[in-house]
Amino acid sequence: MISVMPELPEVEVTRRSFAERILGAEVLSAQVGKPLRWPLGVDVDELRGHTVGEVVRRGKYLWLPLAQPMPWLSSPDDRSNSLPDGGLLIHLGMSGSLAFSWSPGDLGPHDHFELSTTRGVLRLTDPRRFGAVIWGPSLGEGLPAKLLAGLGLEPFDEALDAVSFHAALRGKRVAIKQALLAGDIVVGAGNIYACEALFRAGIDPRLPAGKLSRPRAARLLAEVRAVLAEAIEQGGSSLRDFRDAHGGQGHFQLATQVYGRQGLACRACGLPVQRIVQAQRSTFFCRGCQRR
DNA sequence: CTGGGCTCCTGTCAGC
DNA sequence: TGCTGACAGGAGCCCA
Known part of the structure; x- marks a missing residue:
């Protein structure tokens, strides 16, 4: 292990x-x-x-x-x-x-x-x-x-929908990436999955959370759910040697789109993936695919 | 109330 | 090969 x-x-x-x-x-x-x-x-x-x-x-x-x-x-x-x-x-x-x-x-x-x-x-x-x-x-x-x-809702809780998610973000001035990591709106997305969900949703991680339109908030929520669900299905997708409590290994490694890929070509548009630091944590994103 | 920065601890890896 | 420094996926807590 x-x-x-x-x-x-x-x-x-x-x-x-x-x-x-x-x-x-x-x-x-x-x-x-x-x-x-x-x-x-x-x-x-x-x-x-x-x-x-x-x-x-x-x-x-x-x-x-x-x-x-x-x-x-x-x-x-x-x-x-x-x-x-x-x-x-x-x-x-x-x-x-x-x-x-x-x-x-x-x-x-x-x-x-x-x-x-x-x-x-x-x-x-x-x-x-x-x-x-x-x-x-x-x-x-x-x-x-x-x-x-202080925990937010579970990502798969039906009580969490696009309207309530958007409402929870409203007024927040922190970057959307940090709002996801904070876990007081929705729990579960850590640094990897927050980066991946933002990439999939086409959202710049630096965008102030309160500035997300409702459709974009809806998209982000859907992508958070999707990336977490896929990772669970794949048996845990940590970058290295994730083992469950049996000692069994997930059969797949999640192919990250941006996390850990600083300087490598974006799989979607080819531009180099950027690494920045937000709240002392690495954020990876593509400035071609992710917009403010 | 919000947001920012610090902190806990050890292992690994890149670079010299 | 050995040393040094940067960095690591979390999150509570303190302070401005």
């Missing part, structure tokens, strides 16, 4: 690769490695005996529900375990990946969380440690709730 750079499609592919298999598993033990972005927020031993529910995704976060063991089923040993129902909010940061396997064993230098269950071992590997695993009583309380509170 090498580096993974997770945007929404990679997180979703990861989720699909282990959610069914871990559903209903009982936690045998848990351990942590080096500190992640936030502390776990609970003693690892308290997780023992809890039952894993259905893993869901919100933006680039995963929520792994953990139900309290039934008191009448627990051994006297477990009866001291009073941790109520809750769950783990997981984020892969910039370099995180999850593996679900049978292989137990010691944590490697970049393994920072491991949940051993009756159905397999879920392990977070994250060299840069921008990721997180956080205990919370529910998605609506505590730190998880706080982190999710």
